[in-house]
Amino acid sequence: MSLLLNPELRRNLWLELGPARVIAMPAVLFMVFLLAWTWGKAEGMAFAAAFTGWALLVLWGTRLACDAVISEVQGRTWDGQRLSSLGPLRMTIGKLAGGPIYAWYGGVICLVALLAAGGIADEPLVPIGLVVTGLFGQAVALWFGLVQLRLRSGVQRFHVTFAQVVGIIVSVQLTPFEHFIDVSVSWYGMTFNGFEFALLSTALFTVWAWIGCYRLMRAELQYRSWPLVWCAFLVFLLVYFDGLSGQYFGLFSPFARFSADEAFLWQAGGFLTIVSASWFAMLLEPKSIVRLRRLFERLRKGDAARALGDLPVFVAGLPVLAIAAVLLTLGKPEPGLLLAQAASLVLFLLRDGALVYYVVLAPGARRGHLAALVYLVLLYGVVPGILAGADAGVLLAAFVPLAMKAPVIGLLGPAVQAIAFGFLLSSRLTTVRG
Numbered sequence: 001m002s003l004l005l006n007p008e009l010r011r012n013l014w015l016e017l018g019p020a021r022v023i024a025m026p027a028v029l030f031m032v033f034l035l036a037w038t039w040g041k042a043e044g045m046a047f048a049a050a051f052t053g054w055a056l057l058v059l060w061g062t063r064l065a066c067d068a069v070i071s072e073v074q075g076r077t078w079d080g081q082r083l084s085s086l087g088p089l090r091m092t093i094g095k096l097a098g099g100p101i102y103a104w105y106g107g108v109i110c111l112v113a114l115l116a117a118g119g120i121a122d123e124p125l126v127p128i129g130l131v132v133t134g135l136f137g138q139a140v141a142l143w144f145g146l147v148q149l150r151l152r153s154g155v156q157r158f159h160v161t162f163a164q165v166v167g168i169i170v171s172v173q174l175t176p177f178e179h180f181i182d183v184s185v186s187w188y189g190m191t192f193n194g195f196e197f198a199l200l201s202t203a204l205f206t207v208w209a210w211i212g213c214y215r216l217m218r219a220e221l222q223y224r225s226w227p228l229v230w231c232a233f234l235v236f237l238l239v240y241f242d243g244l245s246g247q248y249f250g251l252f253s254p255f256a257r258f259s260a261d262e263a264f265l266w267q268a269g270g271f272l273t274i275v276s277a278s279w280f281a282m283l284l285e286p287k288s289i290v291r292l293r294r295l296f297e298r299l300r301k302g303d304a305a306r307a308l309g310d311l312p313v314f315v316a317g318l319p320v321l322a323i324a325a326v327l328l329t330l331g332k333p334e335p336g337l338l339l340a341q342a343a344s345l346v347l348f349l350l351r352d353g354a355l356v357y358y359v360v361l362a363p364g365a366r367r368g369h370l371a372a373l374v375y376l377v378l379l380y381g382v383v384p385g386i387l388a389g390a391d392a393g394v395l396l397a398a399f400v401p402l403a404m405k406a407p408v409i410g411l412l413g414p415a416v417q418a419i420a421f422g423f424l425l426s427s428r429l430t431t432v433r434g
Contacts, residue, residue, distance in 0.1 A: 006090040008081075012068065012098025017105065025106045033113050046117040050126055053110030054175060057134030061103035062167030063160060065138035066145035068099025070160050073149065088218040096213060100138050107134060129199050133174035136202050139209035141167030146216040150286045151369070173198040187243040204240070208233055224309045227316035230281065234274050234320040238327075241270025264332070271324050275345050278321065282314035282353045283369065287360045293429060314353055321346050337404045340411060344403035347414035352376060354421035361428055 029052065036048030072078040086094070111127050120126050145163040174195075183194040192200065211229060218225050244266040291310050298307035308316070325342035329335035355375060360368030383399050397406040398413025 006086065006094055008086055008091055008094025009098045012094060013101060016098070016102045021102060022105070025102070026109055029106060029109050029113070042117045043121070046114055046120050049110045049114035049117060050120060050130065053107050053114065053130045054133070056103045056106040056110065057100075057130060058137045058168055058171045061100040061107070061134055062137045062141035062171075063164040064100035064103055065096060066099075066141040066160050066163035066167070068095040069142065069145050069149060070163075082221055088214060088221050088223055091221065092210075092214045092217045095217075096139060096142055096210070099142070104134070107131075123195070125195060125199055129174045129195065132199060132203050132206060133171045136174075136206040136209060137167040137171035139206060139213055140170050143209055143212045143216060146213065146220060147284050150216065150220060151284070171202075174202055185244075201240075204236075208236065226308050227311055227313040230313040231317055231320055234277065234317050234324075237274050237277065238270060238320070238324055241266055241273065244270075267328060271328050271342065272345075274317075274321060274324055275349060278314045278317050279349055279352065281317070282312065282349065283356060283372075285313055287357055287368075289361050289429065292357075292361075296429075312353070314349065318346065321349075337407060340403040340407040341401065344397070344401050344410045344414060347411065347418055348401055351414050351418040351421060354418055354425050355379075358421055358425045358428055361425070 032048060032052055033045050036044040040047070069078070072081060081091070107130065111130060114120075114127055114130075141163045144166045145159065148159045148163065185192050185194065185197040187197065187200075211233075215225060215229055295307055295310035298304075298310065325339060325346065328342055329338045332338055356369070356372040359365065359372040359375060362368060365371070379399055384396050387393060387395050387399070394406060395409060395413075397403055397410035398417075401410070401414075403410025
């Protein structure tokens with residue numbers, strides 16, 4: 001109880017739930033429900049409550065969740081909060097539960113109205129879906145707001161809107177109309193309809209979104225963290241997609257209801273998701289010249305335990321990527337080509353990481369991430385276009401992950417580039433140090 005009623009949560013409750021606001025919310029919602037009742041009786045009221053609840057919890061709640069931190073930064077009170085005695089867990093709960101509390105106040109009223117109207121016909125899980133999608137969207141919005149804060153890209157109102165949009169986009173799978181989609185999904189031998197599987201998946205990823213908020217809050221409050229949680233998340237993605245394919249570990253293959261080709265598509269999709277998650281982690285993680293120098297110094301001294309805390313998360317996740325790449329090839333025809341393709345994707349990840357770090361850590365760089373993205377667009381788009389126009393398509397695999405068509409070039413190309421950008425990055429470290 002003392003954990004939930006921490007000072008940050010009580011402060012947000014006091015600020016958000018003023019007497020006038022407490023009275024205004026049910027009054028406005030009563031008029032909305034009354035209007036829906038006059039037009040559609042109980043069914044109309046149920047739909048109005050569902051959509052109004054989704055709008056409050058997702059459209060508005062995501063903004064309130066992100067603004068709980070960004071407004072503190074703009075008001076120049078965030079540094080004071082960081083120096084307070086509140087730990088990262090209490091601070092995360094205070095922001096995540098307290099920031100959007102007014103949206104939840106209205107959302108609970110909508111849930112009560114939805115249940116009082118008898119719910120939506122043949123869809124008993126809609127109330128649970130509203131709660132889960134609200135929790136997920138708000139957690140993602142707060143997480144992305146903390147990411148922008150840690151990147152130190154300048155805090156503006158646009159960043160709140162950006163985080164809000166991200167939270168809304170990832171919540172569309174549980175909109176109130178989703179129950180009209182008639183699909184069936186088999187996951188670890190259990191069969192779900194589309195809404196049920198979306199609800200299950202969102203609930204699982206909500207837990208990881210909360211963990212992500214907590215980890216970023218730890219970093220923001222200057223707590224040292226090891227990247228083991230990130231590796232655990234990659235393993236979770238591996239297991240999650242194995243439930244759809246039944247092919248990775250073979251533990252649940254008797255339950256798989258897909259053909260070999262369909263199962264491989266899910267398996268390959270899982271591997272691509274893990275690589276993509278690692279790529280975005282590389283891009284969104286703060287880059288520090290001091291942290292890199294400290295990493296190499298600790299490695300030189302053989303202090304592996306403390307060096308692990310400074311290791312970029314996308315590098316720490318490479319063993320999981322290697323395991324996933326090997327599992328992808330087991331029992332498949334032409335495993336060598338598949339392994340070459342998987343290795344090529346990992347090499348491109350390393351190349352992109354070295355390039356982004358080199359550009360972002362340039363002395364006086366103000367918009368390093370934007371400049372790095374421009375260079376990546378050139379490497380992935382313009383250069384292959386030039387090669388294709390010059391009838392040099394055999395070299396495409398050196399700039400685009402197409403190692404299955406040209407294994408040697410597909411491996412040597414990104415490897416040489418990764419080494420080259422790695423050398424440039426090392427020279428950057430030496431130059432800055434000097």
